[in-house]
Amino acid sequence: MGIVVVIIGTVMLAVTLIAMMKKSTREGVGAWLAKTPLRIWWLPCLMLAYYSMMSAAVDQWNVNLFALLAVYFGLPTLLLYLTGPKSEETCTGRDLVMNFAVVLWIWLLIELKIVNTNWLRVQIGSTRPTALPLGMYTAITYALIALSGWRRFDLKCDLSFRKSDLLPMAATFGVLVVTLLLVTLSTGLTTLGIAKVVRLNPLGLPLAIAIPVAVLAAVPMVFFSVGVVEEILFRGAIQNLLWHRLKPVCALFIASAVFGLAHVNKRALGFDTPNWPYAGVAAIAGLGYGFVFWKTNSIMASATVHAMIDAMWILFLRGGK
Known part of the structure; x- marks a missing residue:
């Protein structure tokens, strides 16, 4: 019960x-x-x-x-x-x-x-x-x-998407993928490999089908479990509040630095805490999420890019774990 x-x-x-x-x-x-x-x-x-x-x-x-x-x-x-x-x-x-x-x-x-x-x-x-x-x-x-x-402070968080959001979302995702791959693979922070849960899927699907199914499942799961929560806090609240006293670029960099520091106590990428390499990678990703928020004024847009990047890391950048 x-x-x-x-x-x-x-x-x-x-x-x-x-x-x-x-x-x-x-x-x-x-x-x-x-x-x-x-x-x-x-x-x-x-x-x-x-x-x-x-x-x-x-x-x-x-x-x-x-x-x-x-x-x-x-x-x-x-x-x-x-x-x-x-x-x-x-x-x-x-x-x-x-x-x-x-x-x-x-x-x-x-x-x-x-x-x-x-x-x-x-x-x-x-x-x-x-x-x-x-x-x-x-x-x-x-x-x-x-x-x-x-307090009537607009967090720019609403359940809606605009067609105009798609271009900055797609462009930022592409830039982040290339940047994060270059940084993490060249420094040994990550290793390419299809996640074990995808390779050994319980339905026995071939990889050509299992991979897109895994992506379609992972993105919304990460969106609701991590993406929206962190974006409301770091973009909708912190970056948005900084905008009221600083130039947008300054607010973007400060909020991204704070976002990176928020990940310093996470055990990831094979490092124990304090995990400065992970904090640096998170700060780079935060620049991308913050840029999308800046250009779209939408938490939904930045949270979607956030979920897509995290899903990519979970499924393909942990050496097949």
Whole structure:
């Protein structure tokens, strides 16, 4: 029964996050909260109730994590409550400081692993226990409502594509593929090879069919699991906020450097932490994602390129692992 609750709860969170990626939905929620400013406290209460429901269902509720989450969601909510909601989309210097404070709080506590994002570990059947990073998705949902709904800061995150976005997306993807291949292969950071999951696919498909199927499956999976989350944070929030005080090129390079540094604690490419080579590769990729965001004003466009690059790395640049 507990696993059923976790599955239903996970689907509900995914649906909520997708709904909040629509600007009109965020504005509607923000308008409802703003009618009675005390309603902003519904946000941390709902996040804590969600954690408690999910963790209690599989007997993993933890008082220490609950307390950390109460502080994690409670302090930015207190700041939002004391400063009040906004009724227009103007962004003064004071607004920028407020918005940066919320973004950095949400991101840094996760990045520094002060707050664990893997709320649960569940096992279905005979498979290994799987960590569910529900904390990451609740944090992004919170940020979308707090920044775009309550603070009326346009995160340029909407569920739409324009035909005009395709050219910068395709051009940037091509440049990134060539650049990353040259950098990582020449330095030995990566090795060409078709991923084992593709070569030994359970259906026994020939590679001519298995490869495109794997790509078609990997891109949307990476898009929703990593691409959208990171692009909302680093492009929609950080790069977008920097635009209000810096030239677009400066904002692009600073946001990309921050994006690279955010990957320095990742064990990848055969290196342990601090992983400076991976941080450098991520910063180069961040320049591409940020450029797409700059030219399209769309998180969906940069997240798609992000997902395509990550899928390429997973499927073809890990030496067949």
